[in-house]
Amino acid sequence: MEIYNYENFGNLYTTGQNDFFVKKKYIKQLKSNNYIIGIRNLLDNDMKSFSSKTIALLAIRHTPRRFESVLDETLVLKNNIQEVSRLSSFQKAFFEKMEIEKSLARQIRLAVEEAVVNVIEYAYPAGVEGNVEVRMQTDGRRLRVVIVDSGVPFDPTQKEGIDTSLTAEERQVGGLGIHLLREIMDSVNYEYINGRNTLTLIKKTKE
Numbered sequence: 001m002e003i004y005n006y007e008n009f010g011n012l013y014t015t016g017q018n019d020f021f022v023k024k025k026y027i028k029q030l031k032s033n034n035y036i037i038g039i040r041n042l043l044d045n046d047m048k049s050f051s052s053k054t055i056a057l058l059a060i061r062h063t064p065r066r067f068e069s070v071l072d073e074t075l076v077l078k079n080n081i082q083e084v085s086r087l088s089s090f091q092k093a094f095f096e097k098m099e100i101e102k103s104l105a106r107q108i109r110l111a112v113e114e115a116v117v118n119v120i121e122y123a124y125p126a127g128v129e130g131n132v133e134v135r136m137q138t139d140g141r142r143l144r145v146v147i148v149d150s151g152v153p154f155d156p157t158q159k160e161g162i163d164t165s166l167t168a169e170e171r172q173v174g175g176l177g178i179h180l181l182r183e184i185m186d187s188v189n190y191e192y193i194n195g196r197n198t199l200t201l202i203k204k205t206k207e
Contacts, residue, residue: 067144069137071097077132079120079151087116087134094136098143100205108203111184112145114177115156115199123151123197138205145201153197155190156181 075090077083091112095105116132124130133148156178181188187202 068139070140072137074133074135079124079130079132081120084113084117087113098138107184111181114180115147118177119147119149123149141206143203143205147199149197150195151197153192157188157190
């Protein structure tokens with residue numbers, strides 16, 4: 001990641017490790033879900049520390065590591081809850097090829113099934129048949145799961161997290177699925193591309 005500070009129209013320079021803008025909190029945000037919003041909020045707070053006479057421009061260039069798959073498989077499901085058994089078998093076979101820990105595999109399977117079931121139950125209007133595409137990829141260190149459907153546009157990442165300290169009676173209906181995704185996966189990203197919902201989940205599986 002490169003961070004540039006252009007202040008009072010002086011010289012453009014790349015900040016050092018101890019300079020104002022390069023802090024661990026910015027690096028941490030880049031590794032989080034919805035990092036663009038997180039960095040924007042950090043900048044809003046830090047900019048308040050400048051004097052009113054200061055003119056500053058900040059530019060951040062972040063180039064994510066390229067994902068080169070060594071294993072790449074896709075399963076297409078109907079929007080029928082009975083299809084979940086096919087998804088389960090698909091994931092189990094994929095994780096066996098990856099040779100990852102069974103406990104980690106179970107956690108990931110749970111997260112992916114929650115996401116897919118949500119699509120099956122809510123993406124398409126009642127009585128309308130549709131597909132759910134589940135693509136699983138690994139580069140040997142990370143797992144990437146891409147879930148795509150052509151249903152009603154919906155961004156699950158914008159749903160507020162649930163308060164797990166509340167009792168079942170006090171808690172609002174829904175939200176547990178996205179809560180599980182955020183808890184289990186390292187990255188959860190939504191895009192609406194060419195009329196299709198695209199949810200991308202990433203999990204580090206090996207050091």
